[in-house]
Amino acid sequence: MKEYSALALLKNAFSGNRDWKPAWRKPDPKPEYDVVIVGGGGHGLATAYYLAREHGISNVAVVEKGWLGGGNVGRNTTIVRSNYLLPANTAFYEHSMKLWETLSHELNYNVMFSQRGILNLAHSPSQADDYIRRGNAMRHDGIDAVWMTPAEIARKVPGLDVSARARFPIVGGLMQPRAGTARHDAVAWGYARGADRRGVDMLENCEVTGFLRDGDRITGVTTTRGEIRAKKVAVAVAGSTGRVMKLAGIDRLPIESHVLQAFVSESLKPAIDTVVTFGGGHLYVSQSDKGGLVFGGDIDGYNSYAQRGNLPVVEEVMSELASLFPGWASVRLLRSWGGIMDMSMDGSPIITTGPLPGLYLNTGWCYGGFKATPASGWCFAFTIARDEPHPLNAAFTLERFHRGAVIDEKGQGATPRLH
Numbered sequence: 001m002k003e004y005s006a007l008a009l010l011k012n013a014f015s016g017n018r019d020w021k022p023a024w025r026k027p028d029p030k031p032e033y034d035v036v037i038v039g040g041g042g043h044g045l046a047t048a049y050y051l052a053r054e055h056g057i058s059n060v061a062v063v064e065k066g067w068l069g070g071g072n073v074g075r076n077t078t079i080v081r082s083n084y085l086l087p088a089n090t091a092f093y094e095h096s097m098k099l100w101e102t103l104s105h106e107l108n109y110n111v112m113f114s115q116r117g118i119l120n121l122a123h124s125p126s127q128a129d130d131y132i133r134r135g136n137a138m139r140h141d142g143i144d145a146v147w148m149t150p151a152e153i154a155r156k157v158p159g160l161d162v163s164a165r166a167r168f169p170i171v172g173g174l175m176q177p178r179a180g181t182a183r184h185d186a187v188a189w190g191y192a193r194g195a196d197r198r199g200v201d202m203l204e205n206c207e208v209t210g211f212l213r214d215g216d217r218i219t220g221v222t223t224t225r226g227e228i229r230a231k232k233v234a235v236a237v238a239g240s241t242g243r244v245m246k247l248a249g250i251d252r253l254p255i256e257s258h259v260l261q262a263f264v265s266e267s268l269k270p271a272i273d274t275v276v277t278f279g280g281g282h283l284y285v286s287q288s289d290k291g292g293l294v295f296g297g298d299i300d301g302y303n304s305y306a307q308r309g310n311l312p313v314v315e316e317v318m319s320e321l322a323s324l325f326p327g328w329a330s331v332r333l334l335r336s337w338g339g340i341m342d343m344s345m346d347g348s349p350i351i352t353t354g355p356l357p358g359l360y361l362n363t364g365w366c367y368g369g370f371k372a373t374p375a376s377g378w379c380f381a382f383t384i385a386r387d388e389p390h391p392l393n394a395a396f397t398l399e400r401f402h403r404g405a406v407i408d409e410k411g412q413g414a415t416p417r418l419h
């Protein structure tokens, strides 16, 4: 497999770009692997990469029912940040941020990680107190956080209505300068190529339809491309967690599947060079390199496995955008789509061994699984290889919900709708 470089670009330009090789092979399934990973999204692919890279385990297959990157990893609004309050989340997401910072070089694949910052707007004194507390917790842990006044915000984000007459006046904002965005499908492709180069098999159009068992122990999977035996089976299927785990006989999990929509506007000239989130409702917006505004809001609020949403949320998100940026009210919406979200009951993820011998589970990513991709794969690979969690994911257990020891970042209770 060739390295991607400026020299390779030049050489291929002279040969009419006919010598590029596919980024990963299309092998037939082998009868047995050391590890089968179910789900070729960002988390499954990153797990495969780090299993091979960090633990020397490369007799691995990633089993994907559709095409690599066709799930949430290719459907999200691409925001990457580590601005959390609770210790378990802070340490985990900052580890992810550090992996993001070197990811393009690490993978020899440009994931277009752009540290343009994220600004959380506060619209009331109590919200400002809350954000300042979070910023202080971040700084205490060595994570960058800056409090911005309305005047500083007005200079940083022209077009934002910071006037006292605004529908939701802005009293300040918490900025994380190292946060930003990345090219979502490049992340999937980069990890896939990196894992493939180390011998991992990518099995696309291969749906897991059941599990092979020896008593309680999981010993492989049945798929639309035949039976595959495995010493270990790791499930990372995001919004399909309930459906896939049911095939293993696990029919009660602290996870609900919900649809979340994303929106892209027509291309504009450069209008906003950071990510802005609205504290008066739920809206996040940035501008892509092609000029489109990329934005989203709340989940639709009902359980669903459909990759499309409904008009009430479209209307709500558009009205929030127009109230923050009145000048954008006439910008045309170009595209929208939905993804199936694995919403956990406390808003935090699960990366664990079990719940059956031979089985490993990665789920519960809610709104935030894209930014978690590197750390999630890194920690899940560790957990699979060593049969125990890394300290960074030790708190992300399944049994915390039995004990009530939840990691409820927002303190909102066991309601996925609110996380």
Ligand SMILES: Cc1cc2nc3c(=O)[nH]c(=O)nc-3n(C[C@H](O)[C@H](O)[C@H](O)COP(=O)(O)OP(=O)(O)OC[C@H]3O[C@@H](n4cnc5c(N)ncnc54)[C@H](O)[C@@H]3O)c2cc1C
Pocket: 038, 039, 040, 041, 042, 043, 044, 063, 064, 065, 066, 067, 068, 069, 070, 071, 072, 073, 074, 075, 076, 077, 078, 079, 080, 206, 207, 208, 209, 236, 237, 238, 239, 240, 244, 260, 261, 262, 296, 337, 338, 339, 340, 341, 365, 366, 367, 368, 369, 370, 371, 372
């Ligand atoms: C609209 C939207 C906006 C978002 N915005 C952000 C954001 O700005 N920042 C952020 O951090 N996060 C964001 N997220 C969340 C983030 O995208 C997800 O949490 C994360 O991508 C989930 O992990 P994944 O990439 O592994 O999932 P996926 O890419 O969904 O991968 C799961 C894979 O499992 C496969 N699968 C399912 N069932 C089977 C089966 N039976 N057999 C084989 N394969 C199967 C699916 O086909 C899929 O490819 C957003 C999500 C959505 C939908």
